[in-house]
Amino acid sequence: MSFRSIILMIMLCVIFWTTVSSSTGINSTSTDRLALMAFKHGINRDPLGVLSSWNDSVHYCRWIGVSCSHKHIDRVTALRLRSYGLVGSLSPHIGTRTFLRLMDLLKNSFRGEIPSELGGLSQLRVLELSNNSFEGLDLYYNKLTGTIPYSLYNLSALLAFNFMSNQLLGTIHLDIGIAFPRLIGLTVAYDRFTGPTPVSLSNASNLVTIQFQGNHFIGKVPRDLGILHNAQFISKAGNQLGGNQMHGTVPSEISNLANLDMFDMSANRLTGDNNLYGEIPPSLSASQNLLYLTLSNNNLNGAIPKEFFNLSSSPLLLDFSGNALTGSLPMEVGNMINLVALNLSNDRLSEIPIALQTLRSLEYLDLSYNNFSGHIPAYLRKLPFMTYLNLSFNELNGEVPILGVFRNAIMVSVEVNYNLCGGIQQLNLSICPTFSTKNKKKHLAIKVVIPIITTTLCLSLLTLILIVHRWRRKSRKNVPSTQLDNSQFKRVSYSDLHRATGGFSESNIIGVGSYGSV
Secondary structure, eight states: OHHHHHHHHHHHHHHHHHHHHHHHHHHHHHHHHHHHHHHHHHHETTTTGGGGOOOOTSSSGGEEEEEOTTTTTOOEEEEEETTTEEEEEEOOOGGOOOTEEEEOSSSSEEEEEEEGGGGGGOOEEEEEEOSSSEEEEOSSOOEEOOOGGGGGOOOOSSEEEESSSSSSEEEOOOOOOOOOOOOOOOEEEEEEEEEEGGGGGGOOOOEEEEESSSSSEEEEEGGGGGGGGTTEEEEEEOOOTTTOOEEEOOGGGGHHHHOOOOEOOOBBTTTBEEEEEEEOOGGGGGOOTOOOOOOOEEEEEEEGGGGGGGGOOSEEEEEEESSEEEEOOOOGGGGGOOOOOEEESSEEEEOOOOOGGOOOOEEEEOSSSOOOOOOOOOOOOOOOTOOOOOSSSEEEEEOOSSGGGGGGGGTTTTTTTEEEEEEEEOOOOOHHHHOHHHHHHHHHHHHHHHHHHHHHHHHHHHHHHHHHHHHHHHHHHHOOOOOOGGSOOOOHHHHHHHHTTTTTOGGOOOOSSSSSSS
């Protein structure tokens, strides 16, 4: 190979390496530049001309308000645009600047929602968005940790506050209802929050949705929730991460929420229980739009009030399982013709009402772990949409049907009802006793004849006793008296007898007996 060829190859390698290096540099920094340009395009008004410097004539690390890292060259670490009067919306591309540690947009006029992409800023340490016009803060399903920055509570114009399914902890600010008076949706579910439920929520009178489930909240259910007349969805249920530990009674004031669709105060039996006690308030029947009511796994007791089943619109789901409810299910349950799911398991109920046969929309029915007895109601096999029926752990007896939901062993459970028999083979129950037609007739005759004969004998015996008793009474009245009337005989003294018999001479003896003579 000639010297000239070697020189040419070296030059080509240098050119190639320079190209690759340049390309790599551009790729490593272009994301930040594009994100900044997207931010600029979201601004509708810039009264001070701050963003006029944001152009290709100057490197973006020298743009007003932009700071870059010294360690990671050309990576944006801070965005400071406080009090510049900027008007517009916050671009979702802001979340692509992974090295951003500080963002200060205080005292501007940003509108709309705060992008959920902010949750991707894993290095972010300072976020200042106060004194703007943001209407939504939606950061669900990210990997946010730590506590909610106090500065967020200065966003008084917020309509939605959503931090669901992160790893946040600490308490929810007790004045959150005062900080966000226009709030419509509040969702802090499935995190690690602790402390009481803020009573100030009643100040946010426009609240429609309140979701606190899946945390570690404690204390009583605030009664002032009853003044949130726009509320449609309230959930403070527990979950497998630990569960809320609410206690006290179910506030009767909840009945004031005429627009309420869902009320969930359930807990998780395995890891934590709400500790609501007392009876189910009959006044809940005033919540005429209630579609979902879940009060499972608490300590509620007493009977289920019949007034509750007088709702003008039938709920779709009722779950009272895992309590200490007693008595029978009121016949008024038959009014809930739109009911799809009914869970009364793990209570102490004792009678399955015939009124359930009117619930033609029922798909899910769980009556397990109660005190139900007697035969399985025949109407259960006629419910057309039933796909799950659990009757296990009761005291039912007799033959299990084989039609309807009972055709499928996956859909039905009758375990630990020791006096049940029959059913489909997959249920593994004993065979019910069978009788031939002749034996059935004989058995029926015996069942009919024996009571008739027994009754006839008893009546005959009773009649005989009455006749004998009356005859004895009549006989006693007709028997003459055996008492001697001494007035019919003359009195004779001993001396007269002695003289008349010649001193009781043997010549006057009439007869002699074993013990004397006459």
